[in-house]
Amino acid sequence: LDTLIPLLRGAFTVGAAATFVRVYYFTLAGERVVARLRRNLFGSIINQDIAFFDKSRTGELINRLSADTAEMGKSFSGLTLSSGLRSTTQFVCALSIMLYLSPALTGVMVGVIPVGYIGARVYGKYVKTLSQEVQTALSKATAVAEERVGAVRTVRSFAHERREMKLYSMEVDNVFQLARRLGLVSATFFSSTTLAGNTALLGVLAYGAHLIRADLITAGTLTSFLLYTIYVGMSSVSMTSFYGEVMKGVGASTRVFELMDRIPHIDNVTGLTLQNLVGTVAFDNVSFRYPTRSELSIFDNLSFKVSPGSVLAVVGSSGSGKSTIASLLLRFYDPTKGRIVLDGTDIRDINPTWLRQQIGIVSQEPTLFAGTIAENILYGLDDETSDLFRDKYPNEVPPEVIHCAREANAHSFIMSFPDQYQTFVGEKGVSLSGGQKQRISIARALLKNPKILILDEATSALDAASEQLVQDALDRAVKNRTVIIIAHRLSTVKNADQIAVLDNGRIVEIGTHQDLMSRANSSYRQLMSIQLGISDSQLKQINMK
Ligand SMILES: Nc1ncnc2c1ncn2[C@@H]1O[C@H](COP(=O)(O)OP(=O)(O)OP(=O)(O)O)[C@@H](O)[C@H]1O
Ligand SMILES: [Mg+2]
Numbered sequence: 001l002d003t004l005i006p007l008l009r010g011a012f013t014v015g016a017a018a019t020f021v022r023v024y025y026f027t028l029a030g031e032r033v034v035a036r037l038r039r040n041l042f043g044s045i046i047n048q049d050i051a052f053f054d055k056s057r058t059g060e061l062i063n064r065l066s067a068d069t070a071e072m073g074k075s076f077s078g079l080t081l082s083s084g085l086r087s088t089t090q091f092v093c094a095l096s097i098m099l100y101l102s103p104a105l106t107g108v109m110v111g112v113i114p115v116g117y118i119g120a121r122v123y124g125k126y127v128k129t130l131s132q133e134v135q136t137a138l139s140k141a142t143a144v145a146e147e148r149v150g151a152v153r154t155v156r157s158f159a160h161e162r163r164e165m166k167l168y169s170m171e172v173d174n175v176f177q178l179a180r181r182l183g184l185v186s187a188t189f190f191s192s193t194t195l196a197g198n199t200a201l202l203g204v205l206a207y208g209a210h211l212i213r214a215d216l217i218t219a220g221t222l223t224s225f226l227l228y229t230i231y232v233g234m235s236s237v238s239m240t241s242f243y244g245e246v247m248k249g250v251g252a253s254t255r256v257f258e259l260m261d262r263i264p265h266i267d268n269v270t271g272l273t274l275q276n277l278v279g280t281v282a283f284d285n286v287s288f289r290y291p292t293r294s295e296l297s298i299f300d301n302l303s304f305k306v307s308p309g310s311v312l313a314v315v316g317s318s319g320s321g322k323s324t325i326a327s328l329l330l331r332f333y334d335p336t337k338g339r340i341v342l343d344g345t346d347i348r349d350i351n352p353t354w355l356r357q358q359i360g361i362v363s364q365e366p367t368l369f370a371g372t373i374a375e376n377i378l379y380g381l382d383d384e385t386s387d388l389f390r391d392k393y394p395n396e397v398p399p400e401v402i403h404c405a406r407e408a409n410a411h412s413f414i415m416s417f418p419d420q421y422q423t424f425v426g427e428k429g430v431s432l433s434g435g436q437k438q439r440i441s442i443a444r445a446l447l448k449n450p451k452i453l454i455l456d457e458a459t460s461a462l463d464a465a466s467e468q469l470v471q472d473a474l475d476r477a478v479k480n481r482t483v484i485i486i487a488h489r490l491s492t493v494k495n496a497d498q499i500a501v502l503d504n505g506r507i508v509e510i511g512t513h514q515d516l517m518s519r520a521n522s523s524y525r526q527l528m529s530i531q532l533g534i535s536d537s538q539l540k541q542i543n544m545k
Pocket of ligand 1: 054292316319322
């Protein structure tokens with residue numbers, strides 16, 4: 001005993017170390033796979049074309065990114081695989097020993113194997129489809145939760161908490177029902193295979209007794225044979241549950257790979273980059289329909305040209321397609337007919353990433369990211385310049401950022417916050433006012449210093465005084481740039497080099513403010529008079545003065 005105990009202690013220590021290594025490294029391998037899957041999937045999602053996002057729900061995508069990949073990780077993790085491998089080895093070894101002990105008895109056992117095999121195949125197929133359905137239902141539930149929680153202010157203001165709870169609970173119930181079916185299928189499968197296995201065991205017992213009576217085997221052989229039978233039974237149960245796990249993973253992976261392999265229609269990285277960009281923008285007989293609403297024509301042979309360094313103002317009633325012009329220029333979508341040309345080159349031939357780097361946009365609904373004000377303004381820079389700034393100003397706000405904030409008339413309100421440029425803006429910038437968000441978004445666009453600037457209702461949320469200040473800055477900013485201004489207010493568009501009036505998918509009038517004002521039956525004058533709340537003739541008179 002004195003020698004045995006240290007020996008055993010040594011053996012146990014080695015065993016523990018081996019278990020540690022096995023669990024740790026197999027878990028690590030599984031988690032690595034999940035991390036890689038998530039990275040690749042996110043890369044694929046973020047590179048999809050905008051049309052894809054028009055019809056996808058954020059929550060569903062998030063669900064694939066988190067839950068589906070986790071499910072895959074669980075099934076393909078090293079631990080599952082290693083236990084699958086272990087049970088397969090056990091199964092084969094035990095079966096070989098049984099064959100050695102008594103081929104005749106093994107024959108009785110082997111009879112169940114095809115039954116088990118067919119059962120497992122059918123079960124596997126069910127598990128695969130069902131788990132896919134569970135994941136789809138789950139992603140619907142996530143989509144509801146994401147949207148409703150994201151818009152909690154709207155939910156609260158309509159006092160619809162109960163309605164949302166009911167909606168979510170319905171979605172969760174769908175998941176539950178599917179999971180229940182999955183449970184039912186598993187229970188049926190495992191109970192019937194256990195029954196089949198035990199029946200075979202009884203068969204072995206009966207036949208074994210017969211063989212003993214005939215003196216063909218000894219009682220000892222039968223006993224050990226039975227032990228191995230139980231062993232085989234146990235390992236086949238764990239083999240099939242391993243198979244079920246893998247099938248679940250296959251179900252989830254279908255959804256992940258479907259998304260990962262989706263090739264966007266607009267490839268973000270291939271195409272020309274233009275040397276010495278001048279900035280002539282032209283729409284050449286552009287017709288356009290949104291892919292998600294292809295029966296509605298937005299533009300029908302729309303043509304216009306903006307010379308470098310000049311300002312085009314686009315006016316028109318709500319829904320006439322003003323913001324769509326910006327989306328097309330940024331190549332979020334391709335026109336259904338005609339072409340958009342930059343310095344004589346069709347933008348479909350230009351590298352979209354490069355193209356978008358040349359365009360600064362202040363969009364109608366400026367979106368900020370959770371982070372500080374400084375970070376949000378710095379978002380305007382490309383990667384290289386960003387790194388340059390980070391090296392140059394590791395611990396302070398770059399003076400360029402402050403300069404652009406001043407230009408956007410944002411500096412003073414930023415300085416009035418206790419944390420100044422390090423103020424957190426909250427998710428999507430919720431902790432700022434509409435006008436403040438707008439001014440930060442202007443600063444962000446100015447910092448980018450783009451050749452082409454698009455201002456989509458950029459000052460709509462500002463009061464008259466702030467607007468005037470920002471307007472002055474923008475008037476300075478438009479120098480040496482091609483600018484497209486979308487605006488309703490007369491004060492903003494009046495000084496543009498050209499004003500285009502958009503109606504019914506076409507430009508109905510284009511010219512300078514003076515031109516359009518003096519035309520007979522001018523729709524521009526009509527738009528403006530409605531806005532100013534005065535009659536057409538009054539406006540005509542004011543303009544004459
Ligand atoms: N992503 C989209 N998918 C489908 N249809 C869209 C999409 N975005 C806009 N539309 C439709 O295209 C038309 C033009 O929209 P757009 O946003 O360009 O109008 P707008 O002139 O900017 O209006 P507003 O002055 O209200 O901002 C509208 O009828 C709108 O419903
Ligand atoms: Mg718009």
